[in-house]
Amino acid sequence: MLFNSLEFLIFFPIAAIVFFVVPKRWKNLWLLAASYYFYMCWNARYALLLLFSTVVTYLSGLFLDRVRESGMPERRKKNWKKAVVAVSFFLNLFILFYFKYINFALETLGQLLSIIHIKLRVPFFDVLLPVGISFYTFQALGYTMDVYREKVPAERNFLQYALFVSFFPQLVAGPIERSDHLLGQLREPKPFNYESVRTGLLLMLWGLFLKVVISDRCAVLVNTVYGDYQSFQGYALILANLLFGVQIYCDFMGYSVVAKGAACVMGYELMDNFSQPYLAASVRDFWRRWHISLSSWLRDYLYIPLGGSRGGRLKKYRNLLITFLVSGLWHGAKLTFLFWGGLHGVFQIAEDFAAPFWAKLRRLLRMRDGNAFCRVLGTLKTFILVEVGWVFFRAESVSSALWILRNSFVLQDFTWFLSTDRLRLGLNGTNLLILFLAVCVLAVTEIMKERKIQLLKWLSSRNFLIRYGVYWGAMLFLLASMNIMGQEFIYFQF
């Protein structure tokens, strides 16, 4: 069930209304049933995987608590706890590996062996990737780690815990919630609150605007170009790459905002997954703003346990590279994702190396740390690097990504933008105009948010005409985009 589908438009009001109507003690049970129904709309059998992951991490939490409360010596306790975490990780990651990576792993193994002239007949496993498996597995494993670190007590109420893992607004594409943030909220279901329902609905409208008006429109052009990239060059490739950056942002942020809005309607607060990433001053900064729930998960449960930035530069870079390779691999079982992750690791290492030189140069030019020019330059540099990364993320293979990058810089006349060649990109003038206007709206909101202006608060304080002008404007944009909508969210595949 897509957020931008009629099914969700029917499902969500029913889920929310019943949630408010039923007595408090039934609320979570209802939400759990609704969440499993939501998930089973894709593939009913795969709900068993979700249940399995839930049971394993729930039991591991209980075991960890029991070990902690037992009277055994500290060293033994530690060993037991590690064993429980290892079993939980092994079982969850094994499922993730089997359903997501098995074919990729075998294929890669076969290719590696063929280099040394060993021919391996690689079997193909006909498995369908369960939607959102990477998200809920990481969320459940995060809980195991939090109980292990005694950050949260083990949840004893199975229904409550099952709801934490399967909470439908964020089940299939995040944000990957932390147990200390969401689990506590689930224990105390909230009654109907006009303000939060209103805010939630407005967030959902904004999320749909991002997805349907901007992302789906970008997708038309990007898919046209990437589907037959060899027949394009220069501006067409640059435009497609730029728009893919916009597409993936609006697609994923759109989902996260609808998820946040849907949760908000029912009185829950989900974490922010994005914080104006394209205004980041460095690649490192970009990762503090992009897919925050995943990057913070990787930081807390991988980078820091690996040693983080302790133990010298070399170790720090090693840890950084490992973290970003895992991040790449998390996105999908393809070499391009691995390359994309690795590239971001390398960018950050390069930035780290170059930092003292930049600082020296700034001092020489007598520019302060927060100098506006430096800031703009840094943002531009980061944007370009991120865009280069997106080419690998979107392309079918590393070689095609390299081809696209090479051919993006073929010199062309500016009149190309006025020529009929532009129409080959799949978007006509009206759609390009709508896209341009919508991106302008997005840019304005991003700058306002960066300046800490709370948009909803700002909007609520305006008069009727301005408020409804904005709402109806968004509605009209949505209406004008309904002929191209219906595309799946990119992050569903992860």
Next chain:
Amino acid sequence: MKNLLKLTAKCFLVCLPMIAVTVYLRWQPFNYMDGEAPYYIWNRDQARQESETYYETLILGDSVANSAFLPEVLSDGTLNMALGGMTPVESYYVLEEWMDSHPAPKACYIAYQDLHLQQDECFWPRFMYSHRLTPSQSLEILACARRYDCSGITSSAPFSDFLSYELYLPNKYMTSLVSAGLKGRRAYNELVYRINELHRGRYIGSYFQDYQEGTVPALYEHFQIDPMIDFYYRKLIGLCLANGIRVRLFRAPMPDNSICTDSYREEFWAYYDGLKEAYPEITVDWYEPCGTVFFSDAVHMNPRGALKLCEEIKDRYPEDFSGQELSERQKEGLNDYIRYEKLPDQLRPWLENRDYILLCWDADGIFPVGEWETVLPYVSAYYGNVFAEGGLQLALTDDGGTAEVWCEGMEEPVFWTRPEPETFSMMVLDPERQVVHWRDFRRDGEQYVVCAERMPE
């Protein structure tokens, strides 16, 4: 409670543009729906509305059947209820609907091209789009499709697609609305509706589309039928037989350049022999291929082909078509085809055995007299060269530049100016003595091409 009401009111206000568009989509379908929708809507109106005329013969099937039958040629009591993309699934409901508001016809002619026996690809984009079926019929089809796992119908979200179409939601109609733009499509759609009214349902290839060179000939290797479609095919035959309707199943002619393997014929007859065994009352005909001149593409007949086939059918099953006199409606339909026929020699079959007058003015004698032999029996007057007869009066002005044409039944004479040198002019008068065809032709090698339209607007 107050907050709840406030919230509901605000939600309604925010959604106002969406609601307004939906209401517009619901009430003004002709303004935006694509050009084929009125053809489905006309079909729906015919099936649901009672009519004064008794229809003795109904045509059911897909575009192949629709293009192959000319009700105006067959009889006044024939109606072409075939629709593009229709499979036996939809045909069953069309007939069922017909029976609810009309007396049972005497015969049903049913034909499908192979594609529409293998899959139902038009259920969503055509039948649901144009609201041809009732919600209960659609739901019945969806339930059956689920039972038979019919991939053409069971979309990823059939229920929401069903609701979207039924409620005229913008997600299904926005493309049409945007394409229709501000100008809208009402004028065109109304014209399509009128064409359907005029030709009583025959719409596919309404006018003379010649077979295009380069058309890929159809290849028939295997005959297959989808289980759900087979289920409805039998249900349809059962419905006909239960109501005493003669069932004429037929395989419409194919262009003679089509490739049809022996195994295809064997499989075709294996299936239809099975049907005949189960329902001995039915007839199954295989019409042999004919020249590409009778087709507009690899499967659809143009009006010339349909005329030829209909006359053949009329001879074969005279009991299905009563009334030899042309009714007003038939004349109007025929006139429309004659009006659009461009080539002189191809006008002949339309006029044959009917009370039409063909007049030619070939002042320069460019049309060799020898060629007239094929046309002569149908030419009532050949001014300037041969004769005038049958109450027809032709008078040439003194300078010989204009001819006054008048015959019994005409309110006022028609003035015919001499055709340009190297051309000849042709006029057709219908049984009401109205001019229905009036064009000038020029010889271009072996062919005659139209060089001037003389019909008044």
